[in-house]
Amino acid sequence: MKRTGAEIILDSLVAHGVHTVFGYPGGACLPLYDALYHYQDRINHILVRHEQGAAFAADGYARASGDVGVCIATSGPGVTNLVTGIAGAHMDSVPVVALTGQVPRNLLGTDGFQETDATGVMLPITKHNWLVMNAEELPRVMEEAFYIANTGRKGPVQVDVPKDVYLEEVEFDDFPPPNIPGYNPDEGMQPDPTLVRAAAEVIHGSEKPIILAGHGIHYSNAYDELLAFAEKANIPVITTLHGVSSFPESHELSFGMVGMHGNLYANWAVDRADLLISLGMRFDDRVTGRLEDFATEARIIHVDIDPAEIGKNVTTDVGIVADLKPTIRALIDEIDQLDHSPWVKQICQWREEHPSLAIRETDIVLPQWVIRQIYHITNGEAVVVTDVGQAQMWAAQHFWYDRRNTFFSSGGLGAMGYAFPAAIGVKYARPNEQVWSIIGDGGFQMTLQDLAVVKEHNVDIKIAIINNNHLGMIRQWQTLFYDSRFISARLENPDFVKLAEAYGLTGLRATSKKEVLKVLKEAAKIPGPVVLDLVVDEVEKVYPMVPAGSSLAETIEGDEVEEARYA
Amino acid sequence: MRHVIIADVEDHPGVLNRIASLFRKRAYNIESLAVGHSHRPGISRMTIVVAEDHKEAIQVTKQLDKLIEVVSVTDVTEQRHVSREMALAKIAAPEMKRTEILQLANVYRAQVVDVSPGSIILEITGDEDKIDSFVEIIRPYGILELSRTGEVAMVRGRAMPTPTMVAEEGPAA
Numbered sequence: 001m002k003r004t005g006a007e008i009i010l011d012s013l014v015a016h017g018v019h020t021v022f023g024y025p026g027g028a029c030l031p032l033y034d035a036l037y038h039y040q041d042r043i044n045h046i047l048v049r050h051e052q053g054a055a056f057a058a059d060g061y062a063r064a065s066g067d068v069g070v071c072i073a074t075s076g077p078g079v080t081n082l083v084t085g086i087a088g089a090h091m092d093s094v095p096v097v098a099l100t101g102q103v104p105r106n107l108l109g110t111d112g113f114q115e116t117d118a119t120g121v122m123l124p125i126t127k128h129n130w131l132v133m134n135a136e137e138l139p140r141v142m143e144e145a146f147y148i149a150n151t152g153r154k155g156p157v158q159v160d161v162p163k164d165v166y167l168e169e170v171e172f173d174d175f176p177p178p179n180i181p182g183y184n185p186d187e188g189m190q191p192d193p194t195l196v197r198a199a200a201e202v203i204h205g206s207e208k209p210i211i212l213a214g215h216g217i218h219y220s221n222a223y224d225e226l227l228a229f230a231e232k233a234n235i236p237v238i239t240t241l242h243g244v245s246s247f248p249e250s251h252e253l254s255f256g257m258v259g260m261h262g263n264l265y266a267n268w269a270v271d272r273a274d275l276l277i278s279l280g281m282r283f284d285d286r287v288t289g290r291l292e293d294f295a296t297e298a299r300i301i302h303v304d305i306d307p308a309e310i311g312k313n314v315t316t317d318v319g320i321v322a323d324l325k326p327t328i329r330a331l332i333d334e335i336d337q338l339d340h341s342p343w344v345k346q347i348c349q350w351r352e353e354h355p356s357l358a359i360r361e362t363d364i365v366l367p368q369w370v371i372r373q374i375y376h377i378t379n380g381e382a383v384v385v386t387d388v389g390q391a392q393m394w395a396a397q398h399f400w401y402d403r404r405n406t407f408f409s410s411g412g413l414g415a416m417g418y419a420f421p422a423a424i425g426v427k428y429a430r431p432n433e434q435v436w437s438i439i440g441d442g443g444f445q446m447t448l449q450d451l452a453v454v455k456e457h458n459v460d461i462k463i464a465i466i467n468n469n470h471l472g473m474i475r476q477w478q479t480l481f482y483d484s485r486f487i488s489a490r491l492e493n494p495d496f497v498k499l500a501e502a503y504g505l506t507g508l509r510a511t512s513k514k515e516v517l518k519v520l521k522e523a524a525k526i527p528g529p530v531v532l533d534l535v536v537d538e539v540e541k542v543y544p545m546v547p548a549g550s551s552l553a554e555t556i557e558g559d560e561v562e563e564a565r566y567a
Numbered sequence: 568m569r570h571v572i573i574a575d576v577e578d579h580p581g582v583l584n585r586i587a588s589l590f591r592k593r594a595y596n597i598e599s600l601a602v603g604h605s606h607r608p609g610i611s612r613m614t615i616v617v618a619e620d621h622k623e624a625i626q627v628t629k630q631l632d633k634l635i636e637v638v639s640v641t642d643v644t645e646q647r648h649v650s651r652e653m654a655l656a657k658i659a660a661p662e663m664k665r666t667e668i669l670q671l672a673n674v675y676r677a678q679v680v681d682v683s684p685g686s687i688i689l690e691i692t693g694d695e696d697k698i699d700s701f702v703e704i705i706r707p708y709g710i711l712e713l714s715r716t717g718e719v720a721m722v723r724g725r726a727m728p729t730p731t732m733v734a735e736e737g738p739a740a
Contacts, residue, residue, distance in 0.1 A: 119581070120584070123581075123584065123588055124588050124592050127635070128635040128636075131581075153633075180635060181577065181610075181638045182577060182635055182636055182637050182639070307629050307632070307633075308626065308632075308633055311622070311625065312626060
């Protein structure tokens with residue numbers, strides 16, 4: 001039958017079960033929107049107020065649902081506004097399909113109105129992208145786009161379509177199965193049994209092993225396997241930032257997060273381990289600290305779906321390129337029931353001596369305490385979305401994640417402004433869950449225009465602004481490493497309550513601990529979006545901390561200023 | 568050290584851009600890159616020479632392999648292989664020097680491909696060493712222009728393993 005390019009694209013979305021997309025129209029993609037007019041019963045289009053929000057929302061949707069997130073933007077400024085969100089999805093391996101409009105074919109390369117070399121701009125920050133020069137290619141390209149985005153090491157892809165290609169009518173029957181000679185993600189899925197045996201042997205020879213669980217546990221849905229493996233082998237589990245919520249934090253083998261703001265005892269455990277079993281993580285510099293001094297005593301077993309990650313940053317003893325789920329299963333079968341209780345006890349003792357997550361008793365509204373109250377008021381059942389900086393770290397540290405895949409954050413790119421639009425995407429993916437966007441006063445102001453979106457669609461998310469009137473992490477670094485020469489760290493903020501009200505939303509402010517408890521309870525009861533201006537202490541720092549360029553062994557718990565303040 | 572990498576890639580517009588972008592992004596040192604059609608329709612073969620140590624060369628190979636349009640990648644440095652480069656050199660050749668230059672060309676089995684008043688163009692093929700050495704020998708006569716293709720390489724003996732899937736379609740528009 002005859003179909004236009006735009007119709008083929010929308011048929012593809014429907015075929016892939018996409019029911020919510022986030023986008024912003026413009027001249028070059030108007031034909032796509034015109035076609036969307038007739039698909040409104042099947043595809044819900046959420047009009048964001050800036051394309052960056054569309055990319056973030058699609059990212060959040062993808063992470064929370066396990067499906068592909070879809071965002072739409074027009075040519076030129078539409079595409080360039082998507083860039084930050086797509087770069088973030090690329091860094092964090094999030095499956096997103098970005099549909100972008102392009103100037104008509106006859107204007108390509110002429111510096112036409114709203115023309116950008118969109119595939120050129122996106123090339124280094126997508127897993128793959130296409131400029132589709134005729135509608136006949138669209139069935140193949142769309143099929144490949146979803147396939148590439150959501151297989152192997154996942155990632156964002158872009159389909160750039162000139163305006164007249166959306167309108168071009170071609171004969172269309174069906175979507176062909178993907179046939180890409182250079183891309184065979186399935187071949188790496190099952191682990192090599194020889195390597196699994198080798199890994200088991202190394203595990204049997206270890207006295208002080210640590211499991212480092214990363215983002216891959218979520219993508220591979222390997223939660224049961226991780227739990228069973230840790231229990232059978234009796235090995236402590238420490239997570240990366242993206243590994244948070246992959247292993248129940250109330251479990252006796254859980255020791256929280258590693259890295260720049262990891263728990264002291266977790267960092268020490270990694271530093272002194274004789275074996276790291278690294279599952280779906282990539283030894284990011286925020287995880288390892290100074291690389292030369294990272295886990296110098298440890299042998300390393302590294303399992304990852306991406307062969308290029310094996311040996312990229314650290315030298316591996318056993319590298320397994322495979323899907324985590326079957327690999328951990330195979331490991332469970334291969335290992336004996338083990339007992340590492342002396343090692344576990346040792347880490348517990350460090351934890352008793354250096355309880356990194358203890359919160360000081362004080363009347364000051366400490367941000368850590370606020371996060372803990374959100375945990376209590378939601379019975380630990382909230383899904384937490386953060387962007388980057390102090391609020392991100394406190395949310396990772398002080399909310400205890402027992403439920404799977406309930407923490408989402410801009411980890412690799414560290415994009416401010418992620419937490420709010422991403423939370424919108426998360427809510428669309430998980431409408432029945434309590435979604436809390438925990439965000440700094442700086443980050444919130446990067447993408448707050450989407451308040452209009454949550455109002456329009458009554459998207460029930462709670463936006464908890466951890467408001468210290470500062471770019472807190474900037475202030476922290478200027479304090480510690482730039483002799484307290486504060487520049488561009490203090491924020492002259494708007495009245496966030498009035499701002500919420502201007503958008504027709506409920507805004508609640510708290511400036512004391514009592515008020516914090518009151519407004520959190522109130523917000524939790526309101527069946528709709530709420531903006532919470534939680535005014536917290538201005539100078540509180542995130543600890544523990546591995547100063548930039550230091551090793552995990554050099555993790556510091558606090559500083560003299562801090563000590564003096566509470567003395 | 569030098570690593571010689573052979574990559575078979577889909578013959579699509581933009582492939583070269585992706586590879587160049589990868590090298591730029593990860594700051595790999597590229598010495599030469601030669602590309603042309605391979606024996607398979609729709610597949611081009613690239614020979615890439617990088618100046619990187621062994622660990623980096625492994626990363627280069629893996630990162631190249633991750634590109635969707637790269638069908639296969641092999642680092643042939645440690646394998647028995649032949650490599651050839653071609654160069655065209657335009658040399659200042661006043662009549663009195665011409666015989667001398669031609670004699671040198673003969674030693675290197677370089678071909679004369681153009682003779683003009685005052686200059687000649689020589690074509691030489693060989694491995695990198697041979698061409699380097701020829702260029703140095705001929706330099707005192709005055710090289711007016713030099714154009715080198717970069718190395719192309721091939722493993723000796725058996726055919727390189729090829730993926731089972733082959734592009735059904737020809738090059739895209």
